[in-house]
Amino acid sequence: xxxxxxxxxxxxxxxxxxxxxxxxxxxxxxxxxxxxxxxxxxxxxxxxxxxxxxxxxxxxxxxxxxxxxxxxxxxxxxxxxxxxxxxxxxxxxxxxxxxxxxxxxxxxxxxxxxxxxxxxxxxxxxxxxxxxxxxxxxxxxxxxxxxxxxxxxxxxxxxxxxxxxxxxxxxxxxxxxxxxxxxxxxxxxxxxxxxxxxxxxxxxxxxxxxxxxxxxxxxxxxxxxxxxxxxxxxxxxxxxxxxxxxxxxxxxxxxxxxxxxxxxxxxxxxxxxxxxxxxxxxxxxxxxxxxxxxxxxxxxxxxxxxxxxxxxxxxxxxxxx
Numbered sequence: 643x644x645x646x647x648x649x650x651x652x653x654x655x656x657x658x659x660x661x662x663x664x665x666x667x668x669x670x671x672x673x674x675x676x677x678x679x680x681x682x683x684x685x686x687x688x689x690x691x692x693x694x695x696x697x698x699x700x701x702x703x704x705x706x707x708x709x710x711x712x713x714x715x716x717x718x719x720x721x722x723x724x725x726x727x728x729x730x731x732x733x734x735x736x737x738x739x740x741x742x743x744x745x746x747x748x749x750x751x752x753x754x755x756x757x758x759x760x761x762x763x764x765x766x767x768x769x770x771x772x773x774x775x776x777x778x779x780x781x782x783x784x785x786x787x788x789x790x791x792x793x794x795x796x797x798x799x800x801x802x803x804x805x806x807x808x809x810x811x812x813x814x815x816x817x818x819x820x821x822x823x824x825x826x827x828x829x830x831x832x833x834x835x836x837x838x839x840x841x842x843x844x845x846x847x848x849x850x851x852x853x854x855x856x857x858x859x860x861x862x863x864x865x866x867x868x869x870x871x872x873x874x875x876x877x878x879x880x881x882x883x884x885x886x887x888x889x890x891x892x893x894x895x896x897x898x899x900x901x902x903x904x905x906x907x908x909x910x911x912x913x914x915x916x917x918x919x920x921x922x923x924x925x926x927x928x929x930x931x932x933x934x935x936x937x938x939x940x941x942x943x944x945x946x947x948x949x950x951x952x953x954x955x956x957x958x959x960x961x962x963x
Contacts, residue, residue: 664870664923673869674927677862678935684858685939688712691851695748696740698841703738706950710943711737717940720897720933727753737951751839759856760889767886770879771913860885866928872920873911884910888925903929 689709696703715730731745842848864881867873884907891906892899907928908921916924 660919661923661926665927668871669927670869673865674931677865678931680858680865681862681932681935682939684855684862685709685712685716687851687854687858691848691855692748692752694842694844694848694851695752695839696734696745697843699744699748700740701738703734703740707734707737707947710947710950713936713940713943714947716936717944720936720940723897733947737947755839755852756855759852760886760893763856763860763882763889764886767879767883771883859889862932863888863928866924866931869927870920870924872916873924876911876914876916880911880914883913886910899929 686709689705689712692712693703693705693708696708711730711733714733715726717726718729719726727746727749731742731749734740735742735745839848860882863885864878867876867881887910888899888903888907891903904922904925907925908918911921911924912918
């Protein structure tokens with residue numbers, strides 16, 4: 643509802659007929675097709691990297707199951723925020739007989755790596771486009787004030803201090819509870835997930851795919867710049883700034899970044915003089931194309947998973963006989 647509300651706020655005053663005209667006559671869809679192909683390769687790269695992280699804590703999962711699980715997870719994220727991480731672990735745990743909590747540990751570690759990559763990209767964007775970033779914050783004082791209020795919130799600080807003190811005071815009692823033992827088991831499995839990064843045999847490939855995932859994400863968005871006359875003249879740094887800002891919109895707790903992604907992409911383009919009525923068209927096309935690909939591939943993955951694994955189980959049974 644929040645995402646839909648933000649989306650409505652952005653598009654409620656737009657000229658729908660003009661948007662239809664631009665989509666029909668002024669979009670070079672070849673660049674969008676190339677963009678989606680690169681997006682598919684980014685998902686393949688994520689699949690390979692996840693497989694590398696799983697190997698140290700279990701056995702090597704089959705590529706097809708891992709890929710279909712990843713795409714199913716992306717689809718589930720469109721239903722409920724962050725549900726995709728749980729879903730893909732559940733799917734792979736079922737078909738590859740791997741501990742669910744260990745898989746969750748690898749995903750937590752994976753997300754930590756992704757956040758580091760995103761923060762590094764943010765740092766690069768800030769260093770290279772510092773003036774534009776300051777102008778963005780000054781032109782959006784509500785975002786600047788919210789960031790400051792969150793960090794300096796007395797309620798947040800008091801909550802952290804009180805929680806920490808309660809844990810220290812009642813730590814002996816907590817250790818004997820069933821809840822504590824269950825949490826400890828989950829934490830231990832999560833720890834194994836983080837250790838999986840250190841235990842990866844092919845660390846070079848892990849780093850390579852970590853870089854490739856984000857490079858392909860960036861190229862996926864930047865190539866869409868060439869689909870429109872009003873963004874085709876913008877350079878790679880403008881693409882980087884827009885990509886980083888829109889990525890933080892995708893991190894927002896709404897399905898698929900709906901609304902939040904559009905807002906951040908529009909504001910990113912505005913830093914480089916792209917009018918809002920053009921920015922909303924760009925954001926709509928870019929986000930819709932990426933979402934449509936996820937829906938199609940994710941739905942196909944969800945449908946064929948049982949059939950692929952039924953065939954594999956039948957082959958195993960025949961081999962046993």
